[in-house]
Amino acid sequence: MKNLWLLLVCLIFFPLFIDAQAQTDRIDEYCGTDFNAKMDARLDRNLNVMRSGFYKRNNAVRYIPITFQLVALDDGTQRYSEIETMNRLCELNAQFSDTDMQFYLADNNGFAYHDNSAWYNGGGFNIMTTITKLPNTINFYVVGEAISPGSGVVVCGFYSQAKDVVVVSEFCYEALNTTAMHELGHFFTLPHTFDGITDAYVCGTTAPAFYEKLDGSNCTSVGDRFCDTGPDYLNIRWTCVGSSGVSGCQHIDANGDAFFPSGRNTMSYSNDQCVNQFSGEQANAMNIDLDNRPDLLTTATIVVDPITVVPVLSEPGDGTTTAFGVLDFRWTPVPNATRYVFQVSTSSSFADADIVVQEFVNAPDITLNNQLDQNTVYHWRVRPFNDANTCAEFTNHFSFATSDFQVGLNEVDGLNSFSLFPNPIVTNQEIGLTIDMEETKEGFLKLFNIQGQLLQSTPLKVTSNQRSYTLDSSDLSNGLYIISLEFKEGTVQEKLIISK
Numbered sequence: 001m002k003n004l005w006l007l008l009v010c011l012i013f014f015p016l017f018i019d020a021q022a023q024t025d026r027i028d029e030y031c032g033t034d035f036n037a038k039m040d041a042r043l044d045r046n047l048n049v050m051r052s053g054f055y056k057r058n059n060a061v062r063y064i065p066i067t068f069q070l071v072a073l074d075d076g077t078q079r080y081s082e083i084e085t086m087n088r089l090c091e092l093n094a095q096f097s098d099t100d101m102q103f104y105l106a107d108n109n110g111f112a113y114h115d116n117s118a119w120y121n122g123g124g125f126n127i128m129t130t131i132t133k134l135p136n137t138i139n140f141y142v143v144g145e146a147i148s149p150g151s152g153v154v155v156c157g158f159y160s161q162a163k164d165v166v167v168v169s170e171f172c173y174e175a176l177n178t179t180a181m182h183e184l185g186h187f188f189t190l191p192h193t194f195d196g197i198t199d200a201y202v203c204g205t206t207a208p209a210f211y212e213k214l215d216g217s218n219c220t221s222v223g224d225r226f227c228d229t230g231p232d233y234l235n236i237r238w239t240c241v242g243s244s245g246v247s248g249c250q251h252i253d254a255n256g257d258a259f260f261p262s263g264r265n266t267m268s269y270s271n272d273q274c275v276n277q278f279s280g281e282q283a284n285a286m287n288i289d290l291d292n293r294p295d296l297l298t299t300a301t302i303v304v305d306p307i308t309v310v311p312v313l314s315e316p317g318d319g320t321t322t323a324f325g326v327l328d329f330r331w332t333p334v335p336n337a338t339r340y341v342f343q344v345s346t347s348s349s350f351a352d353a354d355i356v357v358q359e360f361v362n363a364p365d366i367t368l369n370n371q372l373d374q375n376t377v378y379h380w381r382v383r384p385f386n387d388a389n390t391c392a393e394f395t396n397h398f399s400f401a402t403s404d405f406q407v408g409l410n411e412v413d414g415l416n417s418f419s420l421f422p423n424p425i426v427t428n429q430e431i432g433l434t435i436d437m438e439e440t441k442e443g444f445l446k447l448f449n450i451q452g453q454l455l456q457s458t459p460l461k462v463t464s465n466q467r468s469y470t471l472d473s474s475d476l477s478n479g480l481y482i483i484s485l486e487f488k489e490g491t492v493q494e495k496l497i498i499s500k
């Protein structure tokens with residue numbers, strides 16, 4: 001138990017079901033969804049459509065926008081990471097794979113950020129959602145501790161009908177947890193499989209007649225009102241027996257039929273390790289609910305195909321030493337990737353505390369401007385993804401060291417432009433320089449390798465009526481060089497690639 005107060009609540013209300021040995025994951029906390037009359041009305045509508053005799057689910061997969069509202073403390077710490085969120089989205093889409101419903105990052109990014117300690121600790125729910133809720137997307141809040149607006153108790157998560165948002169606690173949003181799956185089930189009007197049962201069922205006793213019966217005779221009117229989820233009387237957290245997927249608590253219905261309820265269904269209160277499915281009727285009901293949510297039925301063009309090719313890192317190369325200051329990173333683009341997470345870390349383990357740069361970029365390259373220190377060893381890697389596919393892992397990393405040679409693009413008064421051509425140089429041709437200067441200046445043209453060693457220094461007089469200059473490349477071996485134009489008022493630099 002993470003919360004002593006909650007432990008006391010459980011001891012008072014559920015004395016027969018405390019099983020300290022079996023507690024893992026979401027057993028600690030409950031679901032805080034208040035299945036109110038409006039949700040019941042939506043469920044009613046969905047069930048009526050499903051049982052009308054005319055309903056047939058269109059088996060085309062539909063993609064639903066989701067925005068992860070990541071809440072941190074006031075100082076910006078403790079926020080659930082985007083990387084872990086991407087891992088969870090990958091798992092969520094696998095969990096929903098049989099429903100023809102998949103989720104994608106809304107608006108190309110899918111993350112929103114809030115620094116508010118009160119919200120992080122579960123307070124201010126109404127204000128938080130009023131201020132931050134976004135239209136045309138599922139608003140999925142990840143906070144430190146979700147507090148149910150109804151009961152005021154810390155819970156794993158909840159769906160609020162009034163606000164139409166989902167909130168989960170980060171401690172119930174770890175790898176392979178099923179809280180998100182469960183609360184999104186509520187979002188699309190699914191009740192708990194034990195719906196309507198408020199008393200604690202005593203294993204092995206005969207249930208009252210209004211409990212769902214094993215023979216299906218009352219399945220459309222009691223419990224969750226789905227007929228393919230099976231009866232379930234357990235309104236407390238429980239774990240399944242071994243890998244069987246069923247409870248060890250024998251149920252006996254009003255007909256005298258005995259059974260052990262399945263914990264496979266995500267809308268039961270079984271533990272994460274038991275859960276792996278929605279039923280077919282539940283999937284139909286969720287799809288019908290989605291049919292009635294035009295705000296989520298977007299026509300946006302999104303990329304959904306899996307990413308199977310691993311990007312190849314190129315620059316800076318593994319084991320190289322490079323100048324610091326303005327630094328270019330490049331990798332090969334891969335099919336279906338529309339974005340990349342780029343990371344630079346001071347450790348090869350890429351522990352959170354060691355990551356000094358994390359950027360989301362659209363192209364397979366990024367330029368860092370004075371974000372790294374000199375004489376330091378760094379490691380970098382990328383992770384490709386697209387709107388609906390966040391399952392690809394990070395590449396292996398490249399390691400490089402910065403030297404004390406700084407590449408910087410400084411201003412020089414009167415200089416309009418400075419460029420090199422061709423770049424890269426692929427034969428022993430001359431390097432062309434275009435220098436557009438408003439007035440005559442005398443300075444030096446210098447050539448450095450990327451480690452910062454000076455290879456050439458030539459006096460250069462630049463005038464306003466001459467723009468083309470040349471430099472011999474025949475002695476230069478393949479690699480990255482810096483061409484530096486230095487005047488007493490300042491210096492400008494360009495990178496040159498020799499690739500013969």
Ligand SMILES: [Zn+2]
Binds near residue numbers: 031032033182186192
């Ligand atoms: Zn629930």
